[in-house]
Amino acid sequence: MNILLLASEEPNNPILPVWNEIIWGGIAFFLLLALLSKVAYPAMRKAMDDRTAKIQGDLDSAEQAKDEAEALKAEYAAKIAEAKAEASRILEEARSEAESVRAERIGAIDGEIAEMRASADADIEAAKERAMSEMRSQVTALAVGAAERIVEQSLDADAHAQLVNNFIDRVGNQS
Numbered sequence: 001m002n003i004l005l006l007a008s009e010e011p012n013n014p015i016l017p018v019w020n021e022i023i024w025g026g027i028a029f030f031l032l033l034a035l036l037s038k039v040a041y042p043a044m045r046k047a048m049d050d051r052t053a054k055i056q057g058d059l060d061s062a063e064q065a066k067d068e069a070e071a072l073k074a075e076y077a078a079k080i081a082e083a084k085a086e087a088s089r090i091l092e093e094a095r096s097e098a099e100s101v102r103a104e105r106i107g108a109i110d111g112e113i114a115e116m117r118a119s120a121d122a123d124i125e126a127a128k129e130r131a132m133s134e135m136r137s138q139v140t141a142l143a144v145g146a147a148e149r150i151v152e153q154s155l156d157a158d159a160h161a162q163l164v165n166n167f168i169d170r171v172g173n174q175s
Contacts, residue, residue, distance in 0.1 A: 140164040 012018075017025075143164045144157065 136165065136168055139168060143167075 144160045
């Protein structure tokens with residue numbers, strides 16, 4: 001009988017499986033599909049949503065960090081410009097102060113030079129007066145000596161000195 005059974009069975013189709021395998025495979029597939037859609041799919045969906053939210057958060061924080069960096073860069077540029085302006089102001093102030101010190105020192109030196117000139121002029125005038133006085137004394141003595149010889153008499157020294165001084169004053173006023 002075994003031979004009969006074998007002959008009565010249809011040959012196996014290599015493309016289509018046996019019907020009972022299709023039914024049991026279909027039931028297992030749908031049970032597994034239902035189980036995965038109830039348990040695994042929500043977990044996978046939540047993981048995907050979390051990952052999407054994390055990526056979006058990272059993009060937002062990167063954009064915020066970029067904005068902060070640009071603001072910080074602008075702040076640093078403003079501080080650098082302010083520091084340059086301050087340095088320029090300090091240099092200009094130092095130049096101005098140096099110029100005022102220079103002018104002050106020149107003024108002080110000019111004052112000293114003027115004082116020295118005035119002192120020198122006074123010294124020259126005093127020396128001139130001394131020289132004139134000595135010259136008058138010598139001229140008076142010479143004139144008295146010459147007059148004594150001419151007159152051959154001794155004149156009063158005071159009268160003679162007065163005579164010579166009058167003569168010198170007349171000669172000094174004419175020149």
